[in-house]
Amino acid sequence: MPLVPGAGPGTGTPVRPGSDLDSEEAPSGDEAGAGPAPGESASPPPVGEPAPAGSQVKQRPDWLRVRHAAIIMDGNGRWAQQQDLPRLEGHRRGARSVREVVQAARELGLPALTLYAFSEQNWERPLDEVQGLMQLLHDYVIEERAEILDNGIRLRAIGNILRLPDFVKRPLQQLIADSAHGTAMTLTLALSYGGRESILEAVRAVAEKVRTGVLRPEQIDEAALTECFQTSELPPVDLIIRTSGELRTSNFLLWESTHAEFYTTPALWPEFTRAELLTALRSVSASRAAGPGSVPGADSGEPGDNGE
Ligand code: FPP
Numbered sequence: 630m631p632l633v634p635g636a637g638p639g640t641g642t643p644v645r646p647g648s649d650l651d652s653e654e655a656p657s658g659d660e661a662g663a664g665p666a667p668g669e670s671a672s673p674p675p676v677g678e679p680a681p682a683g684s685q686v687k688q689r690p691d692w693l694r695v696r697h698a699a700i701i702m703d704g705n706g707r708w709a710q711q712q713d714l715p716r717l718e719g720h721r722r723g724a725r726s727v728r729e730v731v732q733a734a735r736e737l738g739l740p741a742l743t744l745y746a747f748s749e750q751n752w753e754r755p756l757d758e759v760q761g762l763m764q765l766l767h768d769y770v771i772e773e774r775a776e777i778l779d780n781g782i783r784l785r786a787i788g789n790i791l792r793l794p795d796f797v798k799r800p801l802q803q804l805i806a807d808s809a810h811g812t813a814m815t816l817t818l819a820l821s822y823g824g825r826e827s828i829l830e831a832v833r834a835v836a837e838k839v840r841t842g843v844l845r846p847e848q849i850d851e852a853a854l855t856e857c858f859q860t861s862e863l864p865p866v867d868l869i870i871r872t873s874g875e876l877r878t879s880n881f882l883l884w885e886s887t888h889a890e891f892y893t894t895p896a897l898w899p900e901f902t903r904a905e906l907l908t909a910l911r912s913v914s915a916s917r918a919a920g921p922g923s924v925p926g927a928d929s930g931e932p933g934d935n936g937e
Contacts (some may be wrong), residue, residue: 687738687813694914696864697741698734699889701881703724704873704897711897717761722899724765728773731816733903735780737910738865741815741863745881748829749789749823763797765822777804781813786858788822813908830886831857860885868913870906872898890916 689696699722702723709719727744734742747762754762777784784805790798801820834857838844844853846851869878874895878886890913896905 630887650802655916683699685780687736689740690736690804691912692914693738693916695739695868695910697743697866698739698868698870698884698910699745699866699886700730701745701869701871701879702898703871703875705899707873708897708899719899720762720765724769726898726901727769729903730901730906731782732776733906735782735814736817737907739814739910741817743817743819743866743882745819747820747822748880749821749826750880752821763794767797767800770797770804776802777808777811777816781811782808783811783815784808785815785817787817788820788829790820794823817860817863819881824880825862827858828884858884865872870909872896872901
């Protein structure tokens, strides 16, 4: 994904590789019928669609031109180092930010939020850090269960969930199943996740469809492949937020974020608040409202313009 520096209001910086302003044309997969993620029910409600009349679901407000925001939560270690605290304390404070941001996103009416909580590469960290992160994930699933169920949040997980230890996997899968019919917001945790790995998994699934005669090779198009991703029920990602000022995509949602805006803020993840989320959503919504070309170097969406 090309990263094009652009200027924007607030402390953060929107970076705009794509231009599909509130575009509905991309194969969203909202209604796609791919297999459910582990622990999920078979027919979840569409994400990002207007709430039915009489529903308690908060409508996405007019100003909010983002249906699916995804966050690379970076800087826990640096935050801890700055405070002269152990790294794990940084992750603990990071978990606090997760709670605040999830609540804020739901209250704002954001239809889908995806959090990069543990990458495939994170398994290579020291054992005590990995164990500490697993404990935090366990605690999150247990302690936020009521918040998630009471507020109609649908919890999902993407990644190699089977690699998680049982004490995390069991309550996680239980909550995924129990929250499957939530319609207020879909919260997706990327766990043991890698973007390239997920592309390989989707390609394998398509190959299997060809092998079993479900699909002919000439029928493989973007929509057919999109259906094979664990994210197929979600709208395309239209905003990626990364904390701690970094501009790398770090193997996150590579297929799904083709037309996403990239927003970075110098705040470290433990410092990221509800106000920061609002700034990011407002800033990117405003640039989307202004249309292609409102940010220097932005992809006009015209053929031949790849935004680089
Ligand atoms: C990056 O910080 C963050 C992570 C590797 C994990 C994110 C985990 C949490 C926010 C806490 C637990 C999650 C949930 C959902 C409860 P880093 O360690 O790479 O920071 P650094 O780059 O400053 O070293």
